[in-house]
Amino acid sequence: MSELQKKCSHILAVAGGKGGVGKSIFSVTLSTTLAMMGYRVIVVDLDLGGANLHTYLGVMDRMPSLFHFIHKKVKSLNDIVVKTPIANLSFISGAHYSPAMSNPAAELKVKLIRHLYALDADFIVIDLGAGMDLSTLDFFIFSDRGFLVTVPEPGAVMNAYRFIQGALFRKMVTVFGQHKEIGAIVRDLGQACAHDESAMLSWFVNRVKEIDPEVFPLVQEVSSRFQPFLVLNRIAHEQAQRLVSTLTGHCSNKYAVEIKYLGNLPDVKQLTSFLLDVPGFLKSTAGKAYFLSLKSVVRRFLIDLHDANVLAEKLNIRKDFGDEKTLETLSDIIDRLDGDIINDAGKKLWKLRLFFKPVEVVKFLLKKGVKEDILFESDSLNLKK
Numbered sequence: 001m002s003e004l005q006k007k008c009s010h011i012l013a014v015a016g017g018k019g020g021v022g023k024s025i026f027s028v029t030l031s032t033t034l035a036m037m038g039y040r041v042i043v044v045d046l047d048l049g050g051a052n053l054h055t056y057l058g059v060m061d062r063m064p065s066l067f068h069f070i071h072k073k074v075k076s077l078n079d080i081v082v083k084t085p086i087a088n089l090s091f092i093s094g095a096h097y098s099p100a101m102s103n104p105a106a107e108l109k110v111k112l113i114r115h116l117y118a119l120d121a122d123f124i125v126i127d128l129g130a131g132m133d134l135s136t137l138d139f140f141i142f143s144d145r146g147f148l149v150t151v152p153e154p155g156a157v158m159n160a161y162r163f164i165q166g167a168l169f170r171k172m173v174t175v176f177g178q179h180k181e182i183g184a185i186v187r188d189l190g191q192a193c194a195h196d197e198s199a200m201l202s203w204f205v206n207r208v209k210e211i212d213p214e215v216f217p218l219v220q221e222v223s224s225r226f227q228p229f230l231v232l233n234r235i236a237h238e239q240a241q242r243l244v245s246t247l248t249g250h251c252s253n254k255y256a257v258e259i260k261y262l263g264n265l266p267d268v269k270q271l272t273s274f275l276l277d278v279p280g281f282l283k284s285t286a287g288k289a290y291f292l293s294l295k296s297v298v299r300r301f302l303i304d305l306h307d308a309n310v311l312a313e314k315l316n317i318r319k320d321f322g323d324e325k326t327l328e329t330l331s332d333i334i335d336r337l338d339g340d341i342i343n344d345a346g347k348k349l350w351k352l353r354l355f356f357k358p359v360e361v362v363k364f365l366l367k368k369g370v371k372e373d374i375l376f377e378s379d380s381l382n383l384k385k
């Protein structure tokens, strides 16, 4: 067997549970934005039963696709990577349907995942299908970070909860499946709690404590390491907040999963005129508000991902200090700095400096490893032209 070297450490999966909520559009706009920042990005259509990314990217469907990889017509995923009209953005198509694709066997799934990691890119964005069949859940949990996209409709939000629950338990099965007694329980979880799904985790935790208390901390570790991002689609900023606290609160209380909300994307009717060129939508006048919100989402994602040094390169640091609240927040950040990093006299000086050289203060904070939203301009991605 040829050795595959892991080359990409940022596989990002986009899922949502429900169909039609905007997963594919977001996969394309997220990938395009990262590519515009100079990252080398490959977007992969892993909606294996309903591939449509090629149309959104305006790429013809007569090209190599996952079909050729799955049916061993090519050896490596590299052979089916195609360029898109966007600099730095390549694409792996899921076009051409075959039954083996919509429901890949376990070995094929593992092979696909290994080959994805061996692709040479800064980011690989995988667009997943609707629903929560095992392959969708597996691609989500094997990625480095998952984005959950939903719209503000009860059905979609309910599916998003269920997706998180399904993914978490799938993760538990992968980790605990090998344990003699716990393996049997975790595989049977759905049936054990059929009448009250939300009690599943506490039931499972208690069973683990009884059976093998030494393993118990690992259950907590698996939950707490599972940190999907949440993006709300087709909703105005003002309406988003309540929905966010319900969703994140529920996932935290019931499943001990901390979801990180990245922001909202507005509903833009004119998007339908760009369905054969979604990247073009971002550059259009009609797409202006969407792109602005998307840049905030990407900025928050990058702040979570990178250390302060990389951020200083990739994001424009704040130059607008007109609002008093900004200075107050920066002053609070200085106060909270560890005493080992800076003593009280130093803190006082840097706080005073805020009133005549605020940009220097921001640079200082970045150097000290602080990575907060407020250090960057709100429309702050460093886009290459």
Ligand SMILES: Nc1ncnc2c1ncn2[C@@H]1O[C@H](COP(=O)(O)OP(=O)(O)OP(=O)(O)O)[C@@H](O)[C@H]1O
Binding pocket: 016, 018, 019, 020, 021, 022, 023, 024, 025, 026, 047, 050, 128, 129, 130, 233, 234, 265, 266, 267, 268, 269, 271, 272, 275
């Ligand atoms: N922010 C938005 N504003 C307006 N329309 C949107 C927005 N996001 C998505 N849409 C519309 O929703 C439709 C479905 O989007 P998309 O194909 O991304 O959904 P999906 O979740 O990938 O669907 P599927 O589950 O079928 O894969 C598209 O026709 C698109 O025009």
Ligand SMILES: [Mg+2]
Binding pocket: 023, 024, 025, 047, 127, 128, 129
């Ligand atoms: Mg889709």
